[in-house]
Amino acid sequence: MKDILEAIVANKQKELEQWKQYVPLKQLYGIIEYEGAMTREVPSLKAELSNSSTLGVIAEFVRKTPALGWINKDAKIRNIGVDYAQYGASSISIPTDFTYFGGYDEFVQEVRAVGVTLPLLYKNYIIDEYQLFQAKHAGASAVILTAVLLEIKHCHSLVSLAHQLGMEVALELHTAEELDYLACAADMVIVNNRKACSFEMDINRSLELVKEIPADTIKISEGGIDTSEKAKQLATAGYRGVIIGELFMQTGNPGLALDEFIKNLKE
Secondary structure (H helix, E strand, O other): OOOHHHHHHHHHHHHHHHHHHHOOHHHHHHHHHHOOOOOOOOOOHHHHHHHOOOOEEEEEOOOEEOOOEEOOOOOOHHHHHHHHHHOOOOEEEEEOOHHHHOOOHHHHHHHHHOOOOOOEEEEOOOOOHHHHHHHHHHOOOEEEEEHHHOOHHHHHHHHHHHHHOOOEEEEEEOOHHHHHHHHHOOOEEEEEOEOOOOOOEOOHHHHHHHHHOOOOOEEEEEOOOOOHHHHHHHHHHOOOEEEEOHHHHOOOOHHHHHHHHHHHHHO
16 A cells, blocks of 8 residues: 555544544444434445346545546535436445545435435545444445455454444455455445556456456446446446446536436436
């Protein structure tokens, strides 16, 4: 792990120290219990993708990326989230890291508050148990755990805790060397087409890795999926979902861009 990942992890560790001082874990857990989040049912991303007869588009609300900087700084989740739901998204992915993605946990809470009932995928650089409690408090259906950030034993422990908290886990892989992490018993697998330590993207990563992942695993591809033809290729290879954000968020109307993309998928 080097370059951008080292900076990201260092920043996340600093953030965590601040959060734990501001809201200790015991206090956070108390808030979750008081608000009823522990018993509140959330929609299942795994079920949504499993039961669909077509490729699921997980539309991402992303205002900023490490590669591009700000792409839609003034975007409002309460508007775009409703549009994503209206125009056929299977789920909404919400990056909650502010430094690199311009996100907040409050985005998850806000889109729930306006009545969106889709599964919500909580996307952050999760390296600590505390962050799973943050995701639960926000109202996430599922969280992403990224293999390259975690020792395999720690990953297994985080998967177990997420399940105890009533959330599903999508395990993010970048290379074949990380396939051992499949033993952590995540609910889904995301193959990221971007190199972990750079911004280079190639969907052939997904097309190659799919051969090494058990056929009955729910597989999602992410990164560089900028045409419906690429999405169709991934569906043919065995993927049940794709995560797409920049393609939609760089337009004047992300919801309509999603609508057009899904219509092209059906052609």
